[in-house]
Amino acid sequence: MKRMKWEKAVLKAVIILGLAKQGVSQQSGVATGIAEPHHQAQFQTVASDGGFRYWDKGYLLAWAFSGTSLDVGPNTPAVMFYDQNGQGKPAYVWFEGAARVGVADAAVTSNGKLIVSGGTRTQEGIVAHYIAEIGDDGRVKHVIRTTPFIPVYICGGQGGTVWSYGFDRDENGNGIESGPMLRQFSFENGQLQAMLNISSLNPGWSLPEGKYPGEINMRCTASSVGIYNGRSSEWVQFDFSTKVLTVKQVDPLPPPSKLRITGFAMTDAGDIFASFHDRSKATPMSGLFQLTFDAGGNGKWNPVPGTVGAYLKGSPIERLIGTDGTSLIHTRARDGRVFWSKYEKR
Numbered sequence: 001m002k003r004m005k006w007e008k009a010v011l012k013a014v015i016i017l018g019l020a021k022q023g024v025s026q027q028s029g030v031a032t033g034i035a036e037p038h039h040q041a042q043f044q045t046v047a048s049d050g051g052f053r054y055w056d057k058g059y060l061l062a063w064a065f066s067g068t069s070l071d072v073g074p075n076t077p078a079v080m081f082y083d084q085n086g087q088g089k090p091a092y093v094w095f096e097g098a099a100r101v102g103v104a105d106a107a108v109t110s111n112g113k114l115i116v117s118g119g120t121r122t123q124e125g126i127v128a129h130y131i132a133e134i135g136d137d138g139r140v141k142h143v144i145r146t147t148p149f150i151p152v153y154i155c156g157g158q159g160g161t162v163w164s165y166g167f168d169r170d171e172n173g174n175g176i177e178s179g180p181m182l183r184q185f186s187f188e189n190g191q192l193q194a195m196l197n198i199s200s201l202n203p204g205w206s207l208p209e210g211k212y213p214g215e216i217n218m219r220c221t222a223s224s225v226g227i228y229n230g231r232s233s234e235w236v237q238f239d240f241s242t243k244v245l246t247v248k249q250v251d252p253l254p255p256p257s258k259l260r261i262t263g264f265a266m267t268d269a270g271d272i273f274a275s276f277h278d279r280s281k282a283t284p285m286s287g288l289f290q291l292t293f294d295a296g297g298n299g300k301w302n303p304v305p306g307t308v309g310a311y312l313k314g315s316p317i318e319r320l321i322g323t324d325g326t327s328l329i330h331t332r333a334r335d336g337r338v339f340w341s342k343y344e345k346r
Contacts, residue, residue, distance in 0.1 A: 055322030109156035155220035204232025250299035263320030275320035
């Protein structure tokens with residue numbers, strides 16, 4: 001009963017989240033709920049505190065972080081990637097001549113290869129940034145030196161290419177706010193194209209990683225690459241077939257002190273979902289939300305019926321891990337169990 005009352009309050013007045021002034025838009029693809037799980041698996045790494053983990057193209061990727069990246073050693077696993085049965089393999093990221101190597105992000109390409117991004121520093125203090133592909137032996141196989149571009153986030157695009165969201169820095173290490181932030185790379189030819197100048201966007205892109213992990217998210221599907229910036233309240237999407245870049249406004253979220261994005265996914269059909277942790281009330285809440293757009297292209301986050309409730313006390317969604325293209329992959333508690341559920345839509 002409490003869950004039903006909370007959902008009605010969100011849908012009617014959006015008091016808890018303050019996300020919109022009207023109800024769910026009448027468009028096809030809007031989720032009406034999620035089905036009972038058709039698969040589940042145990043992943044101990046999901047139950048641990050800290051770090052990043054999400055499902056991407058058939059694998060659960062997990063890596064810890066210190067600040068905004070993980071400092072690794074030549075024989076220390078930088079990333080663990082698991083299949084849907086919970087079987088994991090380590091990936092090692094190291095470069096000859098490096099004194100320190102940091103891993104900022106990880107993803108899977110369209111041809112099933114693990115890719116990572118980050119930065120390195122030599123004993124002499126020379127800094128370089130990279131995107132690397134991990135071979136079958138778990139070691140770096142191919143690498144792209146992206147300097148002066150810092151690849152903050154990456155995802156796998158069409159034809160085994162890599163898309164990255166990041167920024168340029170000058171010779172003094174300071175960020176350059178006038179350069180294109182979205183770029184496509186290939187391991188054969190380096191940078192292929194660049195777009196999305198910060199000067200054309202709302203304030204809030206000057207912190208490329210956001211105020212907290214999850215405030216900015218980037219995902220690739222077979223047809224497009226998308227970036228959601230919760231701080232600037234914008235959705236950016238580049239369509240691979242039409243080669244059109246669109247930027248859409250989204251109703252702003254409450255401040256991070258009250259609400260945070262805990263998970264994000266974009267399905268093959270182009271549906272966009274996120275899990276939220278709402279701390280604005282005495283009883284924290286969590287649930288699944290979908291980003292929808294009206295006829296004018298304005299977006300808002302709408303709660304998916306039946307998925308919201310008291311955080312870790314009955315809520316069906318603790319965190320959204322990702323999507324396998326047709327199912328949403330999520331947790332209910334912090335016990336390491338991960339569930340696959342089809343989402344129902346009209």
